[in-house]
Amino acid sequence: MNILGISAFYHDSAACLIQDGKIVACAQEERFSRKKHDFSFPKNAIEFCLQKGKISVKDLNYVGFYEKPFIKFERILYTYLATFPRSLPSFLKAIPLWLKEKIWIPQTIKKELNYEGEILMIEHHFSHAASTFLVSPFQGAAILTIDGVGEWASATYGVGKDNQIEIFKELKFPHSLGLLYNAFTDYLGFRVNSDEYKVMGLAPYGEPVYYDLIMKELVSLKDDGSFQVNMKYFAYDYGLKMTNANFEKLFGLPSRNSSEPIQKKHQDLAASIQKVTEETMLKMANFLNTETNLKNLCLAGGVALNCVANGRILRETEFENIFIQPAAGDAGGAVGVAAYIYNILLNNRRNFVWEDAYLGPDYSDSEIKQFLQQNQINFREYSQAELIKYTAKLLAENRVIGWFQGRMEFGPRALGNRSILADPRKPENKDRVNKKIKFREEFRPFAPAILEEKVSEYFEIDCPSPYMLLVAQVKPEKKDKIPAVVHVDGSARIQTVNRKQNALFYDLLKEFEKLTTCPVLLNTSFNLKGEPIVCTPQDAYLTFIRSGLDYLIMGNCVLNTKEMKTQQTPVQTDVTKELEKTVTIR
Template sequence: MRILGYSGLNHDSSVALLEDGKLIFASESEKIRRAKHEISPFPEQAVGRLLSVTGLELGDIDALAVNYDAGILANWGYLPHLWACIRQRNADLGIIANCITISASHSKALIRYSLSGAIPPIRRVRHHLAHLASTFLYSPYDESAVAVIDASGELDCTTTYHCAGRSIRRLAAMTLPNDSLGSIYMMSTRHLGYRLIGDEYKVMGLASFGEADPVFRRFFEELIILEDGGRYRVNPKLAGRMASSGCQFPDEVAARLGGRHMDGPEAFTEAHKSFARELQRRIEEAILHVVRHLRTASRSRNLCLAGGVALNCVANGRLKAESGFDNIFIPPAPHDAGTSLGAAAYLHYYEDGQARPEPLSHAYLGQRFSDEAIEAEITRCGLPVRRLADPAQEAARRLAYGEVIGWFQGASEFGPRALGNRSILADPRAAEMKDQVNRRIKEREGYRPFAPSVLEHAAEAYFPGLGSSPYMLFVVPASDKARADIPAVVHVDGTARPQVVCPKANPLYHRLISCFAEATGVSAVLNTSFNVAGEPIVNTPADAIRCFFGSGLDALVMGSFVLEKAK
């Protein structure tokens, strides 16, 4: 049984393939189409790439699983709630209509417009259930509490569950038209002059530079109101109607906050930084409020987290320290891209009654290229071919010498983090390396931090209590040793977002860091995604070569080959 999951007609489109429950391929469409946070009716290029890579045809697929199911005929149980939303004075019908349109548009007619041949049956999965499956079914837990927190899916914004085997017990829900933490973060991101979708992580980084501000503190407490039973509500008088307002604060509220910032990040004032700080603080408080109650209600020691808000790594760090759960699992793609995988897995396990998928052990699920394919692309570009006997040793030597390199190996990562296969790497020992990479390579805001990739055996010394963190999704305090040894990857507030690298998940990357440790005594490297500002992470050798020559990188180690620039 082959199930092809996809997310479309929304941001962060993606595809995934399950074959008899085994995960064969998963990739965001943006990496293939080269359009960041791609929004398309149907990710036909990503589907085409999946079929090409796997050697399949559309007729070989038994079912298409899609990550939305808001059609009225399929959801009679939602009609009373939908009617209640319509009757509310502040109900935003634009959001509700958009959800229904997304679901209704996933049809054979749409797909036939994009692809030829017989179209497999289309089976819809509720958005938050696709998120749930993307985290719980790929966790190592037999039972777990689950929290899904995002902008919205159908009418749901925050949902909590207890899962055990095939049982899903829904515990609580906060819904449209108002109760969306994800939308509040998006509105605040736009208020600071950033893009509506995709720049939230920049605000999270900016928050560390702000000072406590009682005015902004009071505003966000009035905006996000915490209630008994682990619930919260968003004040509609302050949030306004999110869809009809373009997902931004009403004019009178924006004026109260000092007006919208449209001059770019270089013009941020202390007030803007404090605004970001108090936003982040309140979001963290709301998430903790929900999750602490979930701990009591579920009586579980395990937590699985998904939804776009699960990319808020600072909040995740607080959950690790303060939620009361012993174990927390977050998949490498907890945002909407992960719902293609989740929708396919939900059908396979919960609806078709098949065996549960294996726990996820790594994120290297996308396209890979042989040395022959890489050499052919280098030759096609008219570049000299230089083969390496030991790519990891060569890369480590260059890093120790102070070079900043592109590192392109194996299958691309699923999710927004580069985890050692599509990475830009640098020496973390000098604090000024952060500014150098931001300015000369990444062409992005200077305040934004970089993450360390650290060997498993050294993680405790650098980041006490971190435990397993393979997907770079927890911000935690750095030890004095980390601040002394690897200052380029320690943020201004003394924290870092580490990736713990073990030899089983990525032996070549582990060897690179080990070689660097032998040369320098430091068991970590600076790791950031292989791209420049505004572009998706590179996916193919052609992408990597283009990015290499369009940036300030010193060298590119790709497969068994190295590229250098003329001195």
């Protein structure tokens, strides 16, 4: 049984292949197209999934799409009519695109795939719910999905049992926690549906001094976590912007331009909206716990990537276990619709538990060597045992390394296969990696990757966090041991690693601990600012030569930046040329 799930046409397009109930491959289109948050039809991701499953389109039994475009179109039309004439400029821009392309999604999918069967579609938030519960380790769980908006829903409360899901309550547009956070993201000078994690990272530098004002003027929050947004201050229901002049007047300053410096007021606004988000999610979770009396919680939707709020739910509610899959946003909808078809529509028993994020393309040592040799790039080759020891030694000597191994991760986090690694014991490595290697904002924190069995020794948490989706405080006596991964408020976004999930990365952590007594490495995604995480050996090499990395380790091949010739550049491709344009602009 071969089922293809697709999410596309809004942001973070992706594909997922399920065979006989088990996830075989998942990937986001951005990794292949090199366009961050690519929303186009995921033809490259689909091609990869089919190749990994050793099938062709004709072997597909079902194809599913993660939302229902006609219901979404209904909501858009209704909203434009309700807010006319203010909505006219946005209407004139959006409706032609909908009439030309977006309501014809089933036909587009059939044409792109040359597929003759029916395209099955389910509602957006049901895709989110299915993407987390049906692949979770729980036979029964409460389900909470929160994002910007699907068709009409912006959040849903549900229950999963065995292979069934029931949604019993939902919040509807325009009242949306995700869109509220989007609005502040835009106001603070960051990109909507892209940079929300920057607001979360900026928040600890400020104080939530605007929390009371937001709760008084912008949001009416109830005990069950439901709320209403005061649309007097927002434009996302009718316009091309998130907020309006009333919003700027309320907070006493204009929207920040992305090139302008971040001021204390911006930090305080970030802290305030982060607190609003956390308190709202806590009320939602507490209500859900009371209503269901269940100990397990499954979270999904873009807001479920807010790992600070997730950590508080784990600590401050009655839920004992939380599951969040690594691609909790729209990309994960591809998994949700495929799992829905297999488990719910076809009534098959669940036979798969999502245990790691390594579901993307991989490249053999011979393929990596072929790329390097064809482009006359200097490298040295090691056995795997030698490689682990040599890499750990380099890290202990404070070298910063690009680490390219095995199958690429699915979701927004690099989890040890497409990572930049550094020594967390050196406080200077935070600024070094931010400024000189990734060329990104100095306030951005880095995650600690830690041996799973050591996590409670270093952090105030006693459960695994394999996908960097939980934040916890660093224990006071350990803060000066790993200063490069301690955020300004003493917290850290944790990745736990066990040998079953990633044997090579686990062994590297063990060897580093052997050399230094520290079971932690600084782990950040292998990319430069504004670019997707690397996918191929060429992507990795191009990023390496344009960054301040000391070494690139791909498979068993080691590249030293000091041995690179300035003329050593791979054969030109369109992607290569676009990347070089980025360097020139920067």
